[in-house]
Amino acid sequence: MNCNRKCRNGYCCQFLVLHIPKETDKIWLLYHKIKILGKSDEIEDHIKIRIDIPCKHLNKYGLCKIYDRRPKVCVDAECPL
Numbered sequence: 454m455n456c457n458r459k460c461r462n463g464y465c466c467q468f469l470v471l472h473i474p475k476e477t478d479k480i481w482l483l484y485h486k487i488k489i490l491g492k493s494d495e496i497e498d499h500i501k502i503r504i505d506i507p508c509k510h511l512n513k514y515g516l517c518k519i520y521d522r523r524p525k526v527c528v529d530a531e532c533p534l
Contacts, residue, residue: 463511466508466515467508467511470503472493477500486505
């Protein structure tokens with residue numbers, strides 16, 4: 454995982470960050486406990502949201518239990534923050 458200083462001990466495996474159209478109903482997002490992070494730097498007319506959904510392979514300390522055999526998608530993942 455190519456992580457920055459904020460991303461340690463499986464921090465980025467605790468949630469998803471998605472880019473969605475900015476006209477999406479913000480109230481619906483808040484009702485579903487989805488955090489609005491702000492304007493997307495990557496996609497015009499989009500906002501970034503954070504959905505807290507930890508990976509099932511994290512232990513109680515937030516470390517990956519399958520680190521040595523984790524899927525390629527995890528190896529290639531970059532910290533979304």
